[in-house]
Amino acid sequence: MMKVALETVDAVRRRLAVEVPAGEVSAEIDRAYDHLRRKARVPGFRQGHAPRAVLERFFGDQVRADVFGRLVSQSYAEAVREQHIEPVGQPEIVTEQAEPGESLRYSATVEVRPSIVAAGYNGLSVERPLQTIIDEDVDRFIERLRHNHARLDPIERRVVQRGDIATIDYEARIGNRAVGRGDARLVEVGGEPTDGPGAHLEGAEIGTPVNFEVDYPADHGNRDLAGQRVAFRVVVSALAMRELPALDDAFAQSVAECDTVEALRERVREQLVAAGRREADKFVRGSLMGRLVSTHEVELPQAMVERRTEALVEEVLEELGPRRPPARREEDLRVRLRGELEPQAREQVKADLILEAVAAQEHLVVEDEAIDATIDRLAESAGKARERVRALYQEPGAREGLRGRMLRERALELVVERAVITDVERPSGVAGVSGNG
Numbered sequence: 245m246m247k248v249a250l251e252t253v254d255a256v257r258r259r260l261a262v263e264v265p266a267g268e269v270s271a272e273i274d275r276a277y278d279h280l281r282r283k284a285r286v287p288g289f290r291q292g293h294a295p296r297a298v299l300e301r302f303f304g305d306q307v308r309a310d311v312f313g314r315l316v317s318q319s320y321a322e323a324v325r326e327q328h329i330e331p332v333g334q335p336e337i338v339t340e341q342a343e344p345g346e347s348l349r350y351s352a353t354v355e356v357r358p359s360i361v362a363a364g365y366n367g368l369s370v371e372r373p374l375q376t377i378i379d380e381d382v383d384r385f386i387e388r389l390r391h392n393h394a395r396l397d398p399i400e401r402r403v404v405q406r407g408d409i410a411t412i413d414y415e416a417r418i419g420n421r422a423v424g425r426g427d428a429r430l431v432e433v434g435g436e437p438t439d440g441p442g443a444h445l446e447g448a449e450i451g452t453p454v455n456f457e458v459d460y461p462a463d464h465g466n467r468d469l470a471g472q473r474v475a476f477r478v479v480v481s482a483l484a485m486r487e488l489p490a491l492d493d494a495f496a497q498s499v500a501e502c503d504t505v506e507a508l509r510e511r512v513r514e515q516l517v518a519a520g521r522r523e524a525d526k527f528v529r530g531s532l533m534g535r536l537v538s539t540h541e542v543e544l545p546q547a548m549v550e551r552r553t554e555a556l557v558e559e560v561l562e563e564l565g566p567r568r569p570p571a572r573r574e575e576d577l578r579v580r581l582r583g584e585l586e587p588q589a590r591e592q593v594k595a596d597l598i599l600e601a602v603a604a605q606e607h608l609v610v611e612d613e614a615i616d617a618t619i620d621r622l623a624e625s626a627g628k629a630r631e632r633v634r635a636l637y638q639e640p641g642a643r644e645g646l647r648g649r650m651l652r653e654r655a656l657e658l659v660v661e662r663a664v665i666t667d668v669e670r671p672s673g674v675a676g677v678s679g680n681g
Contacts, residue, residue, distance in 0.1 A: 248323045255358045255543040260323050260335075264315055264348040272315060273344055276307050312342045320352050332357060333547025355545035362601035364539055369664045370531045375520040376669050382512050389499055390491065396430075396484040404448045404480055406434040411482040414441055417475050423468055424567050428481070439464075441478050454478045467560055467581065468567060524667075532659050533595055542594050552589035557581045599652040606658060610650045615643065618650060 246268075249261040277296055280303060286294040300307075316337060324331060335352040342348055396409055404410055410431055416424035431442035444456045457475050464470040489495050496508035557578055561568055569577055602608075619637045623630040636642050 246319055246322065248326055250327045250329075253353065256355050256545045258327075258329055258354055258356055260320070260327065260329075260352045260354070262319050262323050262348075262350055262352060264319050266345060266347045269311075269315065269348050270345060272311050273307065276311050280307065308342070308344065312339075312348060315348055316350060319348075323352070324354070329354065329356060331355065332545045333551075355547045357545065357548075357597065357600075358543050360540070360542060360597055360601040362536070362540070362598055362605055365536060365602055365659050366662045367664055368532055368535055368659065368662075369666070370528055370535075371668045372524045372528050372665050373670045374524050374667050375516075376671075377513055377516045377520065381516055382509050385512050385516065386491065386508065390488045390495070391486065393495075393499060394486040394488050397487050399483040399485050401483060402450045404433055404445050404450075404483060406446050407485075408433045409484040409486055410442065410445055410480045411484070412441060412445070412478050412480050414476060414478040417477075418469075418472050421569075421573070423472075423474065432486075441476055444476070445478065445480060448478075448480055450480050450483065452479070454480070467584070468564060468577070528663070528665060529656060529660060532663055533656065536598050536659070537591060537595050540594070540598055542597055544590055544593050544597075548593045549586065549590050552593050553582055553586050556585040556589055560585070596652055599655040600648075602655040602659065603651045606655070608651060608654050608658070610647050610654065614650065615647055618646065 245265065247261075247263040251259040251261070253259050277299055280299055281294060281296070282292050284294060284299060284303065285291055286298055286302060289295075289298065316339075320335060320337075323329075331354040333355045335354040338351045338353075340349040340351065342350070399408065410433055412429050412431055413427050414425065414429065415422065431440065431445070433442050433445045435442055437443075439458050439460060444458075445454060448454045455475070455477050457473055459473050460466070460469040460471065462471040491505060493504050496502040496505050500508050500511055502508040502511055560581055561574070561577070568574070619634065622637075623633040626633045637646060
């Protein structure tokens with residue numbers, strides 16, 4: 245009978261000392277040679293008739309490696325079940341004895357979730373910053389709508405002037421490495437963003453390349469450009485003038501199905517208020533979660549941190565889209581991103597563990613019906629990919645992962661419900677919803 249001894253190394257590590265009896269080891273080796281004898285081709289012997297001593301001489305190392313590897317894998321899985329351990333990563337195996345005729349002895353050190361007692365999550369005080377929407381906010385938003393629906397009238401002039409809409413082809417490089425290119429892109433000369441190509445084209449001539457460099461700040465949103473000097477080569481192929489539509493009832497009907505401009509203004513105001521409330525709610529959730537993270541000391545399993553870091557790295561690489569570097573250079577970028585993103589990963593893992601502790605202490609559960617309803621919503625929002633989404637969540641691992649995310653969400657909702665929230669008015673001018681009316 246297998247022997248297992250459990251040792252607590254620290255808050256997130258357990259060591260299993262495992263011993264598989266010699267009889268089981270010998271029986272497994274015998275079965276391996278019996279199977280090998282039926283299939284092996286050994287010079288001088290008919291298939292299935294080679295003596296074991298000959299098989300041991302030809303295949304002994306391979307058989308021992310296969311048998312002991314299989315025994316370790318099987319006994320480790322049985323040991324964690326027996327000891328009620330839920331590993332969060334792969335074990336570190338140290339073999340102490342692995343010889344035919346002897347018992348198999350090894351130790352397996354594995355990381356587990358730390359035991360956390362969540363405290364201080366009831367009655368937290370937090371301010372909810374609500375934006376006051378004024379007429380100027382509505383005006384600015386409607387002006388953006390007019391720009392989004394403007395007509396572009398071609399200009400015959402060959403020299404670029406501020407305010408022109410230029411059609412450009414461009415290449416962007418950092419040293420010898422290409423970091424971006426585009427064909428037939430539209431940019432406003434002298435408009436936003438101020439660090440884009442449009443800020444450097446005034447006075448250029450159609451068809452004549454323009455070369456310039458841009459120093460991007462360290463906190464730039466594009467991680468591939470942050471802190472870098474980027475060299476641009478831009479060619480303007482055409483110019484146009486933006487002709488804004490008149491702000492009348494016809495415009496209101498075309499962009500938002502509103503009968504009048506006044507109805508459009510009211511619709512925009514409602515959307516800005518709703519967007520402001522969503523941002524305020526998001527701020528409250530973030531503030532409360534930040535408080536919980538800062539007030540709990542938690543030792544984190546490195547396996548969970550590494551897994552979350554890799555997920556964040558993959559998100560960044562996916563966001564790069566066509567600017568994603570080729571495989572030969574991608575690993576260098578991955579290494580840099582891992583260093584930059586690990587602190588964020590550690591905070592996210594800590595937050596998840598605290599919310600799981602809240603859920604456990606409050607006896608929160610997520611019913612199968614709620615999971616099914618969430619999967620239905622995700623599938624419907626995926627459009628043509630809906631069947632792929634449904635197939636994904638047929639996998640037990642994916643379904644349980646979704647259950648865990650929903651459980652943490654419920655725990656955070658409980659913290660918000662029990663918080664003391666004070667609404668605070670903030671200055672206007674930060675209204676932000678999509679420009680589709």
